Structure formats: C-alpha cells, structure tokens
Amino acid sequence: MSHIPVSVVVAAGGSPDDFHACLESLRPSLGMRDEVVCVLPAGRPELRAELRGQSWLRVLDDGPGDPGERWAMGLEATRHPIVVLLDGDVVLSAHWLDPVLEAFGDPAVVAAGPRCQHSYGPQQADLPDAALTSAAAFKAFARDWRQEHRDEFTDVDRLGPVCVAVRRDALAIAGGPTADLPYEGLAAQGRLVVAHAALVAHVGSPLCGLRSWESRDSRDDDTAPLLTASLIVKDEEDVLARSLDAVRDLVDEIVVYDTGSSDGTVEIARRHGARVVEGFWSDHFGDARNRCLEHCRGRWVLWVDADEVFTGDAAAVRDALRRTEGSACFATIDNREGHEGGAGSSTIYYPRMFRRARGRIYGRLHEQVVDRVTGRALGGSLLPELVLDHSGYTRLRALAKNKAQRNLRLARLAAEDVSGLTAVGNLARSQLGSGHIEECIETARRGLAEATEHTHHVLFLKILADAYLAVGRLAEAGETIEELRGIANTPFTVAEHEVKLRFAEGDYERALELIGELPESGANDLLYGVGKGRFAGIHVDALTRLDRHREAARELRSALRAGQVPIPVARMAQVLGAAGGSLAEVAELLPREGLRGLLFTVAEAPPEAADELLEALWRRYPGEPGILALAARVGRQVPLIRAMEWSARLRRHGFPARCTLLTLSADGRRTPRERTLAAAIALEMFHDEAALPLLHEALAAVPDAGSAAVLDEMRILAPQVSANIELADA
Template sequence: MTHIPVSVIVAAGGTPDDFHACLQSLRPTLGVRDEVVCVLPPDRPDLRAELRGETWLRVLEPAAGSGVAERWTAGVDATRHPVVVLVDGDVILSAHWLDPVLEPFHDPAVVATGPSCQHTFGPQQVQLPDEAMTSPAAFKTHARQWRQEHRDEFTDVDRLGPVCVAIRRDALAIAGGPTTDLPWDALAAQGRITIAHAALVAHVASPACGLRTDLADAPDAPLLSASLIVKDEADVLGPSLDAIRDLVDEIVVYDTGSTDDTVAIARAHGARVVEGFWNDHFGDARNRSLEHCRGRWVLWIDADEVFTGDRRTVREAVERADGRAFLALIENREGHEGGGGSSAIYYPRLFRRAQARLYGRLHEQVLDRITGQGFMGPHLPELVLDHSGYTRLRRVVKSKTERNLRLAQLAVDDVNGMTAVGNLARSQISSGHVEEAIATSRRGLAEAKERSHRVLFLKILADAYLALGRIPEAAGVIEDLRAIATNPATVGEHEVKLRFVEGDYERALEIIDELPESGVNDLLYGVGRDRFAGLRIDALSRLDRHTEAAFHLRETLRKGQVPVPVARMAQILGAAGGSLAEVAELLPRSGVRGLLFGIAEAPPEAADELLEALWRRYPGEPTVLTVAARVGRLVPLIRAMEWSARLRQHGFPERCTLLALSGDARRTPRERTLAAAIALEMFHDEAALPLLGEALAAVPDEQSAPVLEEMRILAPRVSDSIELADA
C-alpha cells in the first residue's frame, strides 16, 4: 500500500540502544516523500552520537529547558506535510505500520489516528506476550501475525496516548498546538479519532524516555494535595474534609454540577473549589481535578470517605519516599441498615502527581501518564479510608446503581478491555441484573488471557450463582477458581458464602476459622476472619448458639464495626437477654458514622430505639438529629413530638418531624391531622396550617368527631380555633 506523505517527528529519548533501535525500525517503513525530524532533549550527547551519518533525517536541538510540548512544536514548525506523526524515541515500530495508521485520513472527518501500542496511556494500549518482547526480531515476528489478525480493524475513541499518534496539522493548529499530553478534547471536537489495530508499536518504557522530562515537580511545590471530585455531597463532605485538614497542605475540590450546599461546605472547610462539569467519565473528572493540584504528592479521596489513619506517620512516609505510590486500605461499608458486612481493598490512592493520571470511565485506575502501566507501591498501614458509598442507603441517595451500570456499559463501548468487562459484570450484579452478569462473565472468561482476569470473572460468577441460589453451579465455579488461585483465601471467602447459603452453618464457621486473621486475595482485596464477622454472628444465631452470637456481636461493635443490620442486632441481643441500647454504649464514636448511614432503613421501632440510645450518649449530636429527622415521620406520634422538639431546640426547625409526618401520605389522615395541629399548638409554626387543612379534609366523616376530641387534648387552642371557624 502507498500511503500519503507525512512528516514524522521523533522525540529522541530512552537509552542510546533504545533510540538506535527506534531509528532502525522507522527508516524501512518510510515512503519516498516522507520527511523525518528528530528533536533532541537537552543534555543528551549520548543520543546525539547515535545520529552521526543519519542523513535521511534532520536534527533539531531546542533551547535548554524546553519541555515535550516545546519539542513537539519545534518539530511541527520545521515540517510541511498535512499529517504529522509524533513518535516517542524509544519505541520499536513494526513493518508497514504507517499504512494502516494513515489509511483513515482518506476520510476528511478523521483528525487523528494511532496504532496499537504496548505500554501507552489510553485506549491504544495492548498487552503482548513476554516471548514477543525478547528482541526486536521476536517483536517483528509477532507483529506480522498481529497485522494479519487485525487487518482492516479500526475503532473510534475519544483520545489517544502520547507515545505514537498521527494528527492533521490544521486540526492541531486549531486545537492550540501540541501540549505535553496533546489536546484531545479540542481535537475530538473537530472530528473522529481512531485506532488502527493492525499497526503495532512496542514501547520499551526506558526510565530515560524523552517524554518523561516534563514529569518533574516544581521546586516550590507543597508536599501533599488532596483531590476530590464531588456532586451533591452536602450530607457527607464536611466530615471527609475535617479528617484530612491537618494531613494535607491543600484541598482541591472539583465540583461537577452540585445543586445543594456542596460548594459552600467545601469553601467553608478551606478547600479550593473548581466549578467544573461532568461528562460521564470519572477518569476525566479526576484528571481535571489533578490539573489544579500543586502538591508533589496527591491523595485521591472521595466525599463519602473519611481518613481514619495517622496523619504524622503518613506525612513522614511521603517525605522519605523513593517510590511513586502507596497503597491505602479502603474499608467499604456494605449491605444495608448500617451493617450487613464490609469489604476492603488495597489501592494506590497516594501517588506522585506529575507522573500519574487516572484512566477509566468507571472504577478508574492510577496509571503512568506515559506508558499506561498501573501504579503500585507498598501498603502504608496508617493510610486508612472509611468508605460508606456502598451502603444501600448511599446507593439509593446517589442513584449509584443505575449510574454505575450505565457508565460500565459506556466503558465497554469505549474500549473492549477485560477490566471494563469485569466492571460491567459487577455493576450488573449490584443493579439486580444477575443473569446478565453471568452472561457477561462467561464472555469475559472465554476471552481472558491473563490469570488475574480469569480469577476476576470466576469470582463474579460465584457471587452471581450464589445470589440466585444456584448452588451446584456456584460450587463448580468455586472449584474452577481453586485450580488457578494462588491464595487459598481467594477461594475460602466464596466457600464461606456457599456453605452459608446451603445452610451448613457449622462448616461455614470452620472455614472462617481457617482464614488468615488478615491479608489480601489474588486481586488485592482484603480478606480475613474479621471480614466475615457478620456471617459468623448470623451462623451462630441460626444454630441457636445465642450467647456466642451476642458475644461476637459485642466484640465486633467494640472494634467500631457494625456487622449485621439493626433489626438483626435487636434479635441477636434480645435472644441473649440484651437490647439495642447496648449498641450505643459498645460502639466507639468512630463507628457511629457508619451506623447512622443505614439506621434509616431499619424498622422504625428499632431505628427509634437505637437513635434514642445514641442521643442519650451523644446529646446534641447533629448527625443523630439528621437521621432522626428521616426516621421521625415513621414513628408513633408521641415519639415524633419528642424528636421535633429536639430538632427545633438545636436549630433545625425545617426538619421538624411533625411537619414531615403531617405531609406523609403513608400515614393515616388522623395521624397527619394531629401532627400538624401539635406543630401549630406547640411551636406556632404557620407552615403547619396548609398541612392541617389538607389532612382534615382527608379525615372520613365517621372519624371526624374522635379526631377532634383527640385534638382538644393534644392541641386545645388549635381545636378551639377550628370549632369557632365551624360555628
């Protein structure tokens, strides 16, 4: 195939051997009218030496201090063809790679194309087998087969990586010219961006790569920034910001369109707020937040997460660090009613800002901003984040289930990667589309080549079959998982659930005891006996071992964990001669937040009993009042009166439980009428007047007299006013 003439701009980089291999692989792929400019980085005489005698290209040496953007610009300015190809100088290019990369430019709507690339940020990235990377010759052999398998395959994407791309010169000019990461948003606004899958490039990822010279910190940069993206997080943002105020040097909050008090709360807590936008892409939003961070290191934290570790130890570890990331322990509260279990995952939430960016529409990952390789690092035990976002109440409040399912499907459409497919399957389970999750996981399992991806899909399948009660199929998947897992705990955590669903509670308890006290599974999720505290307690209770069940429940509460729902706690403690009031005494203050998130989902009587106990222990606590305001409309009238008085006394008249009850269609006309009358009688709140009128109108004629009689007792002045008006 004869391709259109192009201008190739090589950013020299890597080791001399890498650079030499790049030039040797590039030259045979050029057409007779192509031009090549090689832009040298400052202070690299070793690379200059590799260019002696290479008369087929021109050499540019920008001024010292020039960054990648300036070197790309110098190359573009020194060339003339309508399409420019930007190439990192430490890649190996396969034979005929330019032909498929340039083919899409026959369509004037295409503004940029890139090849498949080993080690690049973005959707171009592909994984190649180790044997293909042993030598340039091995790579070229693999590339020939790759080209045949992917001939005529093109995919539209919203961006490409920085390693190897072809761009229309005029579109790049309209976009403002080259930048370090290239202006993909501005290019995408002008036309299509595609991947030519048949073209293959291998990035040797040299530490001296020319594209890394811009990844240094500013000399006056602060140590640590916190980065958050938020939308309508007024109910949780304050405690999150309070917890990190003394840990970080600055807090950057990127708001994606809040309609509540989120922005005001962030500013009141000293955050620098960027009022941005939302494009259905978590990775993009986080990167926009990172652009406003100045710290050498960044802590990525969510509004529904609270830092519970040791501030001084974390800062000291960052100041001494030679690496580029630390793993945080993220404690996920799950289930419902503030309980129902928890999970944990170790994840790189603390990382060097200049070297990283976030990738992925959903469940985004921290990647090297050039090579696209995942960030890893040592676990920092003092870096712990308490995450409440996966409690059922938070999912409902934030509509997370539906949103995540939609974003997961979009992510699969963006790029057909195994991680994206896995995220889709998990989102399908959590949204109740379990059969679809099974089909997605089976598809992923058939296509997965890496062991970690096979482990992921088997684990999802096991959970899906257990959710449907399909025990034989779940058991078969668990055996498949046993054959490839390297950590027994990876299998053990599913066996516990299997035995519990089967009703073999004794065996479930035995397997829990066989698990390590703490550790991680094959996917870096936390596993250990504590993770199954709820199942242990539930199993003991179902075996009528009530004293043991209550003992373990009390011990778990003392650790600040809420392992089972509120209603279940009431049953377990009651069977052992206790009561829910114990929970307020046993649970340390650090655990109250997690309990309150789900209390509103408990049966009203149990929720009210526990809130009363919490109020006695923490009188005046605003978070208790906030939850009580939700519960108060559902409790008996006398209790609604008490919570209403407390809310008004502490400055929350707008959350009055009597007013909420009187406007709640689930309550009887009698209850609504009396609630509005009492609010008017006791608090002279005129907001009760229209509610009283509506409720009275709904009272059946045969109940009017008894309701008025009750009103004479509970709200005599209001009753007199009504009788005078009727007279």
C-alpha cells in the same frame, strides 16, 4: 501502499541503542515527500552521536521544556497538514504508517494511532515475550498481526502519548500540543481512531523522552506543596464536609472538581478551604479525575472520594512521603457494605497516593492510577498509616446515588471504549451488583475463556462463584469454588466464597468452622482484605440458626465493640433480645468512630427499631448532628408522641425546617387524623405558621364520622388551636 505526505516529529529519548533502533525502523517506513524533524533534549550528548550522518532528518536543539513544548517546536519546523508525534524509544514495524494515515481518508478523523506496547490508553497492546526477543522476531510477529487486523479501525475516546498522527489545524483549535495531548478538544472536532493493523513496540524506559518533565516535581523540589487532596464530586452535601475535615491536617491543598451539583456541595467545599473547579461530567470517571489533576500543584496527590474519611495518622503519612523513593503508595480502604440491610465491611489495598508527575487516572469506571506514559499500573508499597473509611457501598448510600445502574451503564460504555479483560471484568462486576445475574454469568464465562493471566482467572472465577450463589445455583457455585481452589495462591481467596456456600446450603456448623480458620486480617490473590471481621454477620446468623442465642449475642457485642455493624438493626434487636439484652446496648458498645456506619444502617431499619436505637444514641451523644439528621427522616414514621419529642430537639438545635411534626403532617401515607394532630401540635407548641396550611389540608381529609373524635384529641394536645377552630366554626 503509498500514503499522503506527512510530517514526523521525533522526541529523542531512551538509551542510545533504543534511539538508534527507533531511527533504523522509522526510515524504511517513510515516503519520498515525508519530512522528519528530531527534537534533541538538552543534556543528552550521547543521543546526538546517533544522529551523525542522518541527513534524511533535521535536528532541533531543545531546552528544558516538557513534551508539549517539544512537540510545539517540531510543529513550527514542519509544514504538512498531518503530523505524527513519535517518542524516540519506539521500534516501528514495516508499513505501520500506511493504515494509520489510511484512517484520514475520512475527513471526520482528526487523529489516529497504531496499537502500541507500553502506551497509555486504548492503543495499548500486550505483546508476548517471544515477539520481543529480537528485531526479526518483532517483524515476524508484526507481519502476522497486520494480516490478522487488516482494515480494522475503532473509534476511541482518546489516544496515548507515545505515537499519534493528528491534523495540524485540529490540534491548533484544541489549544496546541500538551504533555498528554488535548484529546478532549480534538474529540470535540471529529473522530479519534485506532488503526489496529499498525503495531509499534515502545521501550518505555526511565530515559524515555516523554519523562523529561518529571524532574520538575522531584522529591527535592521545595517550591511545590508536598501533598494535594483531589476530589471529584456531584451532589455530595451529606458527606463532603466530614471528608474535607478529615484531610485538613494531612494535605497542603484541597482541589474539588464539581461535575454539576445542584445542592450545596460547592458552597460546602469552599467553606472548608478547597479550591473549587466548576466542571462537567462526561460519563467518564478517569477523565473527570484527570481534569481535577490539572489543577493540583502538590508533588504528591491523594485521590479521595467524597464519601471517604481519612482515619489514619497524618503526621506519619507526610513523613513517609518525604522519605519514599517510590511512585505510589497503597492505602487501606475499609469499605462499609450492605449486608441484607446492615453494614458489613471489607478491605482493599489500592494505590491512592502518587507522584503527580508520574501518574494519571485511567478508566471510565473502577479507575486506577497508571504510569502517565506507559499506562502500566503504578507500583508502590503499602503505607499502613494511610487509611480511608468508605461508606459508598452501604445499601442506602448506593440507592441514594443510584450506583448500581450508573455503574452498569458506565461499564457497558467502557467495554465499548477499549478491548481487554479489565473492561470485561468491570462489566461483569457491574452486572452482578445491579442484579443482572444471567448477563453477569455469560460475561464472566467469556472473560474466563479469554483469560491468560493469573489475576484474570481468579477474578472471573470469583465473580462466577458470587453470581451462582446469588441465584441459588449452589452445585455450580461449588464446582467454581473448587476450580478457584486449584489456582489460588492463598486459601483466603477461596474461603470467603466457601463460607457463603456452606451457609446457603444450611451447613451452619461448617460455615462457623471456616470462619474460625480465617485470620484476623489477610489478603486474597486480588489484594482484597479477608478476615473474620468480614463475616461477622454470617457468624451471628449461623449461631442464631443453630439456636445458640447467647453465643450469637456475644459475637454481635464483640463486633460492635470493634466498630462493626454486621447485621440490620431489626436483627440486632432479635439477637440481643433472645439473650436478654436490648438495642440500647448498641449505643453503649459501639465506639464513636463507628457511629457514622451505624447511622447508615439505622436509616434502613423499621421505624420502631430505628426510633428505639436513635433514642439510645441521643442519650449517649446529645446534640449530635448526624443523629438529628436521621431523626428528621425517621420521625415522620413513628408514633405521634415520639414525633413531638424529636421535633422539640430539632428546633432546639436550630433545625426548624426539619421538624418531624411538619413532615408527618405532609406525609400522605399517614392517616388524616395523625396528620391533623401533628399540624395542630406544631402550631400550638412552636407557633409555626408553616403548619397552618398543612392543618387545613389534613382537616379536610378527615371523614365526617371521625371529626368529633379528632377534635376531642386536639382539645387535649393543642387546646388553643382547637378553640380557634371551634370559634371559626361557630
């Protein structure tokens, strides 16, 4: 197949052998009118030796610039409307260029690329080891690949940095070449396409030409801050301040990228010293985080969510960063999770801190830190002092952010963006979390059928087990758990599902035995933390079902002392009451650091139980803003006398707008009598004129038969207001 003339810009890199292999594979794929320039980086004389006698290309000497500057130099030296930007340690297959350029037959296409081993983004292709044993093996594999994927093109949201063809004029409009290439600007002008029939192999070695700029942000560069906290936010005014306060002593700068808040999020971020970038949301977490990353200056970046609070040792983390040679550090993330209305917990270990020059964020949903060139997950070691407390999975928080449906929508989009089992796994998890169980089972089965890696087998079996448990298909859950047992590397991977299965079967004794066999902490095959603490709620419930009430209360008290809230508030009242205790114990037993998680749980409790616990918490932590904020919400649901007490406290501490009497009087779910008396008391006690229209509205709703009784109560609770009403009626 002949193709339109093209300019090829090669960024020389890799070892001499890698570079030689690149040139040897490139030349046969060119047409007569194609032109090639090779940009040679400074300080690589061994690569210049490989260019001797290569009269078919032009050599340009480069300075110490980044890849974007190198591409720009090559563009200035070429002339064809379509330019291929090619890393110098890529091995090309026969005829790879033809399908890539074929895509440009559609004028709407502005950029296209081949499938590529070790490339960031949807171009990425995983090649079997057998295909990489020799040049001949790769050519044979690529020939079969080309036949299998002939005429297969996919629209994508971005391409990678290793090998891409682009329209010169579109690249200029997008702002010119950059280290990562301006794909958002290109996508605004037309289609980005992967030509699946084209296949290239990228070595991706440390000498790769796309890595040259990493030295600017090396460990020894003292001109840049050590550490930046990077956050993307939208309508996070309820949690952001605490998150920013927690990282203040850890980081040198905070960058907050706002995706369109309509509340006080931006103002809170600025008050806490953050540099705020007012951006936009494109249904893509990875893109938003990378846009934030562009404004970070630190040699290291800590990716934090607004509903996460750093609880580790700031000095120890900073000292470790100064000494480490790695590219990333794993954080311990303690997730507070909904447990039938309560807040259980789980732990995961995740690379949240990384060298800015080496990493970027990939994925529309459940994003991860990857090598900015190869797209492979950044490796590193666990930094025990780096601990984040995450409340985003509590049921109340998830409902407030509509996370389940949002994640399902993004997971579906992500599955369309890229092929691969990671996207399929994210889709299955999102279907499970949003209650689309049958869809989840179908997706997980498909993923299991396609899985070749151990982690994917484990992931899909675990999702299947949870899905079957969610709909009570216990026999199938048991079969799946046994299959998982056969491949798991650690018993923790299986035990967490078996505990839930035995509990669902009513075998409470066996569930307790399995919990007892768990360690205090450990990790399963997917690096999720597993231990006794995660099953504290089931432990308490199983003991209760066996009428072992004193043991259940003892287990609950132990969990509370450890900072856990394993069951809902109403259940805690029952468990403690059955053993002669009360909810007041919760306020005394739970350490202060557990207060935040408890308040999320209280918000979902029945009003009477919530009020009882809030009162106990108020006695222990008088003036605590979090308690007042929750009391303002709960207070409109409690008896009138309790609403009066919370109103007085809120006003005394500077929150008159949250007065529970006012909110109660405006709540159509309360009786006209209650609403009338609440407004009258607010007017009588606090002289708040905002209560006046609420009083008139509520009075009008009181039935004639009940008006005399309401007025009698008002004479006692709000005598001056009742006198004024009677005077007006006289």
